[in-house]
Amino acid sequence: MSSGGRPQTRTQILESARAMFEEHGYHGAGLGAVAKEAGVSRQAIYLHFPSKVELLTALHLHIYATDVVPVLERHPVTDAMTVWEALDATIAADVEVASRVWRIHEALVVARRQHPEVEETLRVREADRYGELLELGRRLEREGALPPKIDVESVADMLWGLVNTGTYGNLVNERGWSLDRYRCWVRDTIRLHLGAQ
Incomplete structure (x- = not known):
């Protein structure tokens, strides 16, 4: 994980990612969809997690x-x-x-x-x-x-x-x-x- 980014945002991304992966599976949940679900930009995802x-x-x-x-x-x-x-x-x-x-x-x-x-x-x-x-x-x-x-x-x-x-x-x-x-x-x-x- 990158050292940048707020812990609250990181947790928000993780919880949103969980919902997306659970609903759509590994291949069906893209980072763009996770970002939208979390209410953050795609760049914010990459700040915390460089890859899916x-x-x-x-x-x-x-x-x-x-x-x-x-x-x-x-x-x-x-x-x-x-x-x-x-x-x-x-x-x-x-x-x-x-x-x-x-x-x-x-x-x-x-x-x-x-x-x-x-x-x-x-x-x-x-x-x-x-x-x-x-x-x-x-x-x-x-x-x-x-x-x-x-x-x-x-x-x-x-x-x-x-x-x-x-x-x-x-x-x-x-x-x-x-x-x-x-x-x-x-x-x-x-x-x-x-x-x-």
Whole structure:
């Protein structure tokens, strides 16, 4: 990002860009349309974001800070919890995050296929979250909650697959499931595989 420009204008551009990318997708939202939506000149966009890719990368980081982090803070996983409470908190957080970011995530997925900068930004966050799922799997293992044929990586993989924007989109958006039904299905599915009551 350029050092010039007001932070308020930058945030305004990011919020407008989010609305445009969510409505029109990565290819359908041009910088001119974003500028018009934000009520700024195209030059103001370039002052903050020299390219569409840099705008989208900054938008991903903005959404992580404004949408994802608060959700994770509302559903903390602590050592004081039982392992099943920790599992439930993890699922609740991931379901809520999916509900908030699925539309912009679709634009990011398209952009990541063409632009290494977007791929790098996404991969860091995905690796962090997968690491947290692995840690939950290790905790299940330490507490004797893993069946013999399921390893730590399998637990992380199952959670990764059950709670992602694709699964969310298929069940909630396409099939009309409520968030509560989706969350309970994820919880019950993983517990069934782990042999929990």
